[in-house]
Amino acid sequence: MLTLRRFLCVVFGFSVLLACFGCPQKSGVPSIDQTPAYQRVGDSEAESLAAHLSTRLQGLRSWTALRPALEDSLGYILRRPQNAVCVNRPGLELTWAQLGDSVAELIGLLPQLDRNPRLVAERFQWLKVAPGTLLTGYYEPWLEASLTPDDRFKYPLYGVPEDLKTTNLSNFHYRWKGQSLVYRMGEEGIEPYFDREAIDGKGVLAGRGREIAWAKDPVDIFFLQIQGSGRLVLPDGSVKHILYGGKNGHKYVSLGKLLIERGHVPREEMSMQRIRAFLNANPETAQQLMFENPSYVFFRLSDDGPYGSINSILVPRVSAAVDRTMIPLGSVLALKTLLMDYENGESDPFMSLVLAQDTGGAIKGTRMDLFCGSGEEAETLAGHLQEQSEVFMLVSRRVMEALPHVSE
Structure with missing residues (x-):
């Protein structure tokens, strides 16, 4: 494990190596400029x-x-x-x-x-x-949820954890302008923040008081995280907005792309509805598939929204x-x-x-x-x-x- 400053030094050194020894262009083959x-x-x-x-x-x-x-x-x-x-x-x-x-x-x-x-x-x-x-x-999805857990509502929606840290990398080097690092402090230094499998599979955030609501269906939570905000329909019929609060810093992996690559869904049939249908029809593999997207979104509750x-x-x-x-x-x-x-x-x-x-x-x-x-x-x-x-x-x-x- 590394301190934050040592970690950034290592990253910078590696980026210099890539710049010096990266893959050369093939001679005689013009590059196509797709610069927006x-x-x-x-x-x-x-x-x-x-x-x-x-x-x-x-x-x-x-x-x-x-x-x-x-x-x-x-x-x-x-x-x-x-x-x-x-x-x-x-x-x-x-x-x-x-x-x-x-x-x-x-x-x-x-x-x-x-x-x-x-x-x-x-x-x-x-x-x-x-x-x-x-x-x-x-879009803004609606999902059934409760502000307290019970036998029906047992899948937690988390607020931003207190140990999730973010730093502006441009403060360390101009090459990282506009980039940030999301991390947590481990016993010996910084570490990547917990991924989806650690949070939902191993329960690393359970019992830390960061739960803000509980849903009936983990697939509903997964789609809510993709959209970034939504509305919770509570047991008494009232509605609460749930808004984006932060992310764990891991790369987003498209579940639709995985389903196409593995032959589960034809490319021409791919849609959010098709993904949800596959997950609902294959509950034994749904959780593991969702774990393959390590990106995780944290939320906050509000009386209005959604906000951009x-x-x-x-x-x-x-x-x-x-x-x-x-x-x-x-x-x-x-x-x-x-x-x-x-x-x-x-x-x-x-x-x-x-x-x-x-x-x-x-x-x-x-x-x-x-x-x-x-x-x-x-x-x-x-x-x-x-x-x-x-x-x-x-x-x-x-x-x-x-x-x-x-x-x-």
Whole structure:
């Protein structure tokens, strides 16, 4: 075991070795640059896209219904260091102040958009997120639970343990900017925090007073952890929000991917519903399969929610989770995709504005996760949503004109 400082020294030494002796590229074979970037959209294309903007599939009757969520995004932006850069990718560099100016301009434009959505192309530069976006979905699951254990409710939901520690690695070396280390202190130094098997299989947290509720079904808990928040339906019929509190720092392993690789579920049939059906039908192997995902989420109880990473309540089909190193939180995005219409159960073209208000452990690069809402319909949508989509960041033309350094 190591002290924290000695551990970081070892990690840094190993990273230097990888840099010096890593796998060389094959000579004569050009590398394909897939660096995520922003590409300016021409005026005519932007106008054509803007003409199809609609809030119908979001359940909003007017663009003015976006005002509260946009004001939440603007409030988050204004709390950032205004002169600091919020995005620096090929094709676009912005400060928080410039991003805030764009969002504020859109808020002022909302009353006019019902009559003329093309104003979004006239007043904003559209920048396409490249090379493309895989759109997935997440939702707020409901599960039966109790605040006290009994014979029916015996599977614990844990709050953040008191011995779970996190440190900012950029404090130790600039190469680790934006990275953190989750750990616990052992008898002789730091150790990785307990994984799923240790917590749920060996009960290492049992009896330490960190239980905040108990559920009927461990599979319900597993899916709640994947989504990050949900609602507990208590025995008296009351409902309590259960929100994300923290993670144990282990890598997330996709159970769907494991089931495909082992031939249990055909790739074309994969969905959250299919995973749950397999686990329910194979209880003797379900627990061991879940143990293969060592990542573990801890929660907190609340009277409202669910909250995103900007600390505002998520809006169905409006709020989205992004990689904040690619798309800054608070951004306004235009999303072109296919989305289920609840009225007819079929996928319809979707072209509307969404807001970057959340993050997720599996959301990296250009991938985006759309918050689908709460309940069975939202679960169905989120469970099946995997669409190659187009995403455009909207930046005020006034702001863009003041950025001569932005490449075309």
